[in-house]
Structures are given as structure tokens and as C-alpha cells.
Amino acid sequence: MSWTKKDLLGLEYLTQEEIELILDTAESFKEVSTREIKKVPALRGKTAVNLFYEPSTRTRVSFEVAAKRLSADVINIATETSSVRKGETLIDTGKNIQALKADIIIMRHNCSGAANMLARSLEISVINAGDGWHEHPTQALLDIFTLKEKLGKIKGLNVAIVGDIAHSRVARSNIWGLTKLGANVTLCAPEMLLPPEIELTGAKTSNNLDEVLKNTDAVNVLRMQFERDEGAAFPSQLDYYKKFGITEERLAKAKKNIVVMHPGPINRGIEMSSEVADGTNSVILEQVTNGIAVRMAVLFLVSQAKDAKK
Amino acid sequence: MSPIINKTEEASDGCLRQPVSNGASILIKNGRVIDPVNKIDAILDILVEDNKIAKVAKSIKFDADTVIDASNKIVAPGIIDMHVHLREPGREDKETVATATAAAAKGGVTTVLAMPNTQPAMDCLENIELLKKIITQDAKVNVLFCAAITRGRLGRELTDIAVFKRAGVYAISDDGCSVDNDELMREAFKQAEQAGLLTICHSEDKKLSQKGVINLGFNSTRLGLRGISNASEYARVKRDIELAQQANAAVHIAHVSCRESVEIIAQAKQQGVKVTCETAPHYFALTEDVLLEYDTNMKMNPPLRSREDLAAIKQGLKDGIIDVIASDHAPHTENEKDIEFERAEFGVVGLETELSVSITELLNKKTLSWLELIEKFCLNPAKILGLDRGRLTPGSIADMIIISDQEIWKVTKQNLISKSKNSAFLQQSLKGLIDYTICHGKVIYKR
Numbered sequence: 131m132s133w134t135k136k137d138l139l140g141l142e143y144l145t146q147e148e149i150e151l152i153l154d155t156a157e158s159f160k161e162v163s164t165r166e167i168k169k170v171p172a173l174r175g176k177t178a179v180n181l182f183y184e185p186s187t188r189t190r191v192s193f194e195v196a197a198k199r200l201s202a203d204v205i206n207i208a209t210e211t212s213s214v215r216k217g218e219t220l221i222d223t224g225k226n227i228q229a230l231k232a233d234i235i236i237m238r239h240n241c242s243g244a245a246n247m248l249a250r251s252l253e254i255s256v257i258n259a260g261d262g263w264h265e266h267p268t269q270a271l272l273d274i275f276t277l278k279e280k281l282g283k284i285k286g287l288n289v290a291i292v293g294d295i296a297h298s299r300v301a302r303s304n305i306w307g308l309t310k311l312g313a314n315v316t317l318c319a320p321e322m323l324l325p326p327e328i329e330l331t332g333a334k335t336s337n338n339l340d341e342v343l344k345n346t347d348a349v350n351v352l353r354m355q356f357e358r359d360e361g362a363a364f365p366s367q368l369d370y371y372k373k374f375g376i377t378e379e380r381l382a383k384a385k386k387n388i389v390v391m392h393p394g395p396i397n398r399g400i401e402m403s404s405e406v407a408d409g410t411n412s413v414i415l416e417q418v419t420n421g422i423a424v425r426m427a428v429l430f431l432v433s434q435a436k437d438a439k440k
Numbered sequence: 441m442s443p444i445i446n447k448t449e450e451a452s453d454g455c456l457r458q459p460v461s462n463g464a465s466i467l468i469k470n471g472r473v474i475d476p477v478n479k480i481d482a483i484l485d486i487l488v489e490d491n492k493i494a495k496v497a498k499s500i501k502f503d504a505d506t507v508i509d510a511s512n513k514i515v516a517p518g519i520i521d522m523h524v525h526l527r528e529p530g531r532e533d534k535e536t537v538a539t540a541t542a543a544a545a546k547g548g549v550t551t552v553l554a555m556p557n558t559q560p561a562m563d564c565l566e567n568i569e570l571l572k573k574i575i576t577q578d579a580k581v582n583v584l585f586c587a588a589i590t591r592g593r594l595g596r597e598l599t600d601i602a603v604f605k606r607a608g609v610y611a612i613s614d615d616g617c618s619v620d621n622d623e624l625m626r627e628a629f630k631q632a633e634q635a636g637l638l639t640i641c642h643s644e645d646k647k648l649s650q651k652g653v654i655n656l657g658f659n660s661t662r663l664g665l666r667g668i669s670n671a672s673e674y675a676r677v678k679r680d681i682e683l684a685q686q687a688n689a690a691v692h693i694a695h696v697s698c699r700e701s702v703e704i705i706a707q708a709k710q711q712g713v714k715v716t717c718e719t720a721p722h723y724f725a726l727t728e729d730v731l732l733e734y735d736t737n738m739k740m741n742p743p744l745r746s747r748e749d750l751a752a753i754k755q756g757l758k759d760g761i762i763d764v765i766a767s768d769h770a771p772h773t774e775n776e777k778d779i780e781f782e783r784a785e786f787g788v789v790g791l792e793t794e795l796s797v798s799i800t801e802l803l804n805k806k807t808l809s810w811l812e813l814i815e816k817f818c819l820n821p822a823k824i825l826g827l828d829r830g831r832l833t834p835g836s837i838a839d840m841i842i843i844s845d846q847e848i849w850k851v852t853k854q855n856l857i858s859k860s861k862n863s864a865f866l867q868q869s870l871k872g873l874i875d876y877t878i879c880h881g882k883v884i885y886k887r
Contacts, residue, residue: 142662219775219778219779220779220780221778221779239780241780241781241782241783242663242664242665242734242781242782243663243664243665243734243780243781243782244780246733246734247734247780247781250733261664262664262665262782263664263665264663264664264665265664299664302662302664325660325661326656326657326658326660326661326667327657327658327661328658328661330658330661331662
């Protein structure tokens with residue numbers, strides 16, 4: 131199959147085959163980063179713009195590295211110092227970037243749906259690097275890529291996603307991606323951090339982490355996003371850690387080679403102990419490395435689709 | 441439904457345009473006449489003489505100044521829309537009295553009740569006088585005033601409710617907001633009842649709806665948007681009804697959107713509480729499922745609800761629990777809508793589409809008959825507001841419409857004449873178009 135979409139907005143909008151195509155493409159790009167000269171000419175002459183309305187180091191740098199390894203030119207726009215401060219609307223900003231003949235906008239935005247709106251208004255490609263609580267597709271893709279690399283498959287795996295599901299775009303993208311590839315997903319969180327009717331995605335829910343861990347192949351631990359929703363109901367940090375914190379003690383009762391993932395940045399001692407974060411089950415830094423291959427694949431595929439339409 | 445306010449004399453210094461004698465006559469031939477108050481649904485002629493309905497009968501012979509052939513068309517009273525935001529004074533960039541009432545005429549609306557959330561708010565006689573001057577100059581249809589319950593609609597100090605009636609005010613409401621303070625709200629009900637004014641409630645507990653932007657449920661979850669629960673509406677509907685009951689006052693619940701509200705209102709009606717309510721066409725035509733692409737023209741408050749809620753709204757209309765269909769016409773500029781979903785304004789325009797949407801969704805799907813539909817658009821609002829309108833009885837003022845009910849048209853930004861184009865029905869094909877709108881015996885709109 132070939133890729134036909136100009137944008138990547140979320141995994142909800144992709145088919146199983148499209149997700150697999152990204153993963154396969156990422157696999158072939160992974161080798162590039164191990165070369166002496168870490169560069170291929172796939173996107174030579176293309177311009178990618180990082181448009182970040184929210185602070186981000188990991189994702190922004192990962193996209194920048196990915197684009198550069200494909201030989202694209204990369205422009206970073208820090209919205210704090212741009213016309214956005216002067217009240218320019220998102221669509222106007224996007225149209226200006228398009229008028230500069232850029233090829234791809236990689237956007238992080240604090241409003242859910244911002245990437246959908248931008249993609250509708252522009253001819254050039256839009257890659258969603260996280261929008262509000264909605265989706266963060268490349269994060270989920272790199273999580274799934276890492277998992278597949280570690281355990282050899284996705285279909286039939288039992289995957290637990292633990293923590294603040296309600297405010298997490300990473301959780302939503304992982305749920306769509308994993309269920310489409312045939313994994314069994316269990317969301318494990320205090321009731322107040324599970325959004326309404328989340329089971330309709332196909333994921334199960336539980337409030338009992340120890341029970342869930344007994345039969346889990348991989349656990350993806352989310353960051354508690356205390357800063358994101360003032361006034362919303364949150365458990366106390368201590369109570370949360372007692373019931374849902376991933377500790378060595380807890381892992382001792384889980385499957386021996388359980389894979390522990392975290393999208394970062396970690397709140398050590400809040401959702402996960404330092405020992406686990408740095409321990410043998412943790413693949414947190416491999417996720418970061420794989421992020422480059424996955425983002426190279428996404429950049430490559432959306433620009434192929436654009437070129438095919440010309 | 442029973443009239444909840446005794447029919448009052450239309451205030452002589454009020455905002456209803458006074459019929460001016462023009463001596464002209466119009467004969468409307470062979471239309472299907474729908475007049476719920478007289479239980480008429482028949483092919484008849486109507487003679488309009490000197491602003492008033494002169495005669496409704498078969499084959500009227502009269503040498504009229506104007507003769508309109510209404511064969512294969514519907515002839516009905518003009519729509520009385522109880523929920524319209526004119527935006528003037530203060531937000532003339534969104535809409536003006538001139539543009540809103542032109543849109544009303546095109547949509548078959550001959551009387552609008554103007555909501556008080558203008559800038560300044562309609563919270564004192566001086567501001568009402570200001571609006572009255574604009575209306576005298578610019579309005580193409582009747583405009584009735586709804587004054588604010590509290591100063592600045594801030595929910596803190598009551599307005600001088602007693603003086604409003606003389607200024608031609610028909611109702612009070614803090615529309616867009618609910619008065620949180622129970623004592624204050626009860627007092628408002630009491631004073632409104634004494635003054636002979638209707639109290640209209642925007643029933644929303646903002647402590648529950650908080651910063652929500654769409655219905656709470658699976659869609660808010662998958663879109664990652666904050667949800668607005670049904671409870672934020674129905675809990676406040678319940679409170680408003682209780683307070684009205686304690687004050688022995690009439691209450692009209694605006695824009696009912698969810699099933700629990702319909703149930704609560706049904707129970708209250710059964711207990712004899714003087715409660716009436718309205719819904720808007722988007723609540724029986726659309727569900728939250730249209731939001732999956734973050735279309736801000738689908739963003740309104742209360743939000744589009746679930747399929748079960750939509751079914752309950754339709755059933756409520758059929759059962760007579762919901763008395764009135766009103767547009768909640770809420771114009772906003774492109775700049776306020778063509779932005780991130782969470783930041784876009786709530787509200788949609790509706791004057792030009794409310795009848796067509798209702799024909800498409802309620803008549804065609806056999807929820808309501810023509811008599812029932814016209815009752816909800818014309819007769820019931822007239823009864824609730826105490827107006828001698830919404831009927832075709834000889835002697836009453838000739839506010840009427842002629843409808844091509846089989847005509848199909850597509851809603852586009854180009855064919856909307858309202859200053860703002862934020863319709864929830866853009867690109868949709870609707871059934872039914874207004875051919876003529878007659879206000880005070882004068883043709884004010886002709887297709």
C-alpha cells in the first residue's frame with residue numbers, strides 16, 4: 131500500500147495498514163542514525179517548520195533531528211517572540227508560512243483540534259506534534275515501535291496505560307493505535323482521571339494497578355499533568371503514588387520481562403520511582419532514540435503524498 | 441398548554457410598531473390556511489384590509505389592490521421568535537437591528553423578542569429608550585423588548601423591574617447567564633409577576649458547566665475537549681421552576697436541550713406550575729456527532745447533545761411539553777468563529793433557517809402536523825407573551841406568511857442576509873421557503 135494523506139493529525143484517523151506502513155518505514159530509517167554520516171537526501175530541498183505554541187524540548191528537537199537527517203531545512207518558530215504575540219490568528223500564521231513556500235508544518239498547540247483546523251485551511255502538510263488533550267500521534271507511534279521492537283509483535287499483547295488519562299493526548303493516541311493493531315489495552319487510573327465513556331474506544335478500565343500488572347506485557351506510565359487543568363479534581367500526590375506509582379516492589383509481582391515506558395518528562399517519585407525509571411525494564415531512552423526514526427518516517431510519507439498529488 | 445399571562449393590552453408606548461392605516465387591501469387566493477387558534481387547516485382565501493385580517497372564507501370576491509395566488513402554498517400567521525440577539529447597540533459588527541429584522545422577514549418572522557445582552561445591557565429605561573430609537577428607525581418587523589434581571593447581567597443587583605412594563609417590555613431575562621443567588625432570583629420572579637412580565641431563564645449552573653465547550657460524553661473524550669453535562673442544565677431548570685413556584689410566578693425556560701429537562705418540565709406542568717419552555721431547531725436537527733471535525737459553527741450553549749436527548753426533544757415537542765420553537769439567533773463574526781474551537785464564541789444564527797429546518801425535521805418526519813408546528817412558532821409565543829397575534833382571526837393584525845413548503849434550497853453563506861454567517865446548517869439542503877412576509881398588512885418581504 132502507499133501513503134495518501136497530506137497530514138498526520140491523529141491515530142484515530144488512520145487504518146491499521148497506514149499505521150503499519152509508518153512502522154515499517156521507520157524501521158528502514160532507524161539504521162540511518164547509526165551511520166558515520168547520519169544523513170540521507172530524501173527531503174533535500176524541502177522546508178519543515180516547527181511551530182510550537184507550548185513549551186517542548188523533547189518533541190521539538192526530535193522532529194528537528196529527524197528532518198535534518200532527511201536533509202530538509204528546518205525553521206523553528208518560537209511563538210513567544212513571533213507575530214503571534216501581536217495577536218495574529220493561527221490560520222493567518224499558517225498561511226504566511228505556506229506563502230514562504232515551506233512544505234511541512236509541525237505544530238504543537240494547547241488547544242484540542244488546532245492541528246485539524248490548520249490542516250483544513252492549508253495546502254501544505256501539517257503534522258500534529260500534540261494538540262491539547264486530543265492526540266500526540268508521533269509519541270504513540272514511537273511507543274508502539276519500541277514495544278514491537280522489544281516484544282516482536284503488537285497483536286495480542288496486554289498493554290496497561292497508567293495515570294492521568296483524562297488530560298493525556300498521549301493516552302488517546304496510544305489507545306487508538308494499539309487497539310487498531312490488535313493489542314488489549316487497559317487504562318489504569320483513579321476514577322476521576324478517566325474521561326467519560328472512554329471504554330467506547332475499545333480499551334478496558336481498572337482502578338486496581340496490582341491486579342492489572344499481573345497479566346501485563348507492557349506498561350506505559352503517563353505524566354501527572356497538574357499544570358494543565360486548574361480546578362479539576364486531582365488525587366493527592368501521596369495517595370496517588372501509593373496506589374498507582376510504579377515501584378520496584380510492584381514490578382516484582384508483575385511479569386518478569388515487563389516493558390516499562392514513559393513519554394517524558396518524568397516526575398520522579400510521583401508516577402514512577404527513580405529505580406524503575408533507570409532500571410532494566412525501562413525502555414525510556416530507547417523510546418527517545420526510536421522517536422527519530424518514527425518522525426523521519428512520518429515526514430517522509432506526508433511529503434511523498436504531497437509530491438504524488440502534484 | 442394554557443396561557444400563563446392574561447392577555448394584556450399591547451402597551452401604547454410599547455415597542456410594537458403601531459399599525460398605520462393605509463387603506464390598502466390584499467387578497468390571498470387558494471392557499472392552504474393554517475390557523476391553530478381557529479383549528480383551520482383548509483384551502484381558503486384571506487382578505488387583508490387596512491392592516492387587519494378582514495375575512496377568511498372560500499372564494500372571496502373582492503377587487504383588492506393586490507391579489508396573490510397562493511395555490512399549493514401554505515398561508516400562516518407570521519412567526520413570533522421569542523429568542524433573538526439583535527447585537528445592537530454595541531456589537532454592530534455582528535448584526536444590527538436593520539440586518540437582523542431583514543433576516544427575520546426573509547425567514548417568515550414578523551415579531552422578535554430582543555434579548556438584553558447588548559452593550560450596554562438592557563437593564564434600565566435609558567438604555568431601552570436608546571434601543572427604541574434605533575428600532576423606530578430601522579426595524580422591518582415588530583421588536584419586543586426583554587429587559588435584564590440584574591444590572592449589567594452580573595447577577596448581583598436587581599434591575600427596577602416594576603418600571604419596565606410601561607416602557608413596553610414584555611419579559612425579563614439575564615440570557616447567557618443564570619442568576620446564581622436563589623434569594624435574588626425568587627425576588628425577581630415575584631416582582632416580574634406583580635409587574636405582569638414574563639421571566640425567561642437561561643438555566644445553566646456554571647459551577648457545573650465550568651469551562652466546558654461541548655456535550656460531556658464520548659465525543660468530548662475523543663476530541664479532548666472539556667464537557668458540559670446535562671446536569672448543568674437540568675439542575676438549574678429544576679431550581680428555576682421551584683423558585684417560580686414559590687413566588688407563584690410564570691417561568692419560561694429558554695433553549696431546552698436535554699432529556700432530563702424535558703422530564704422535569706413535564707412533571708412541573710402536571711403539578712400545575714406556570715411553566716413554559718422553548719427549544720431551538722439545532723437541538724432537534726443535530727447531535728454532538730457533527731462536532732468530530734471541530735466545526736465552530738456547531739458550537740453553541742447549551743451544546744448539541746446526544747441522540748437520546750434529540751429524541752426526547754422531539755418527543756417533548758410532540759407531547760406538547762415543549763411549547764415553542766425559537767431560533768436563539770446569535771450572530772458572531774468570522775473572526776470570532778474561525779479560530780481554535782475552545783476560543784471560538786458560542787452561538788449560531790437561525791432566523792433564516794428555523795422554519796425550513798422544522799419543516800425538514802419535524803413535518804417530513806411526521807413528528808408534528810402543520811397545525812402543531814404553527815402553534816409552536818406563532819400561537820404559543822403569542823399566548824405566553826400576552827400578544828393578540830399569532831392568529832388569522834378576522835379583526836386581528838395582519839402579520840402573516842406564505843410558504844412554498846415543497847421547495848428545496850441549500851444554505852450557503854451567500855444566500856444568508858444576516859450580517860453574520862455562523863449557521864449550523866451551511867451546505868445543508870432544507871425544505872420550505874418563504875414567498876411572502878406580510879407585517880401589518882404590508883408585504884415586507886417577497887421572494
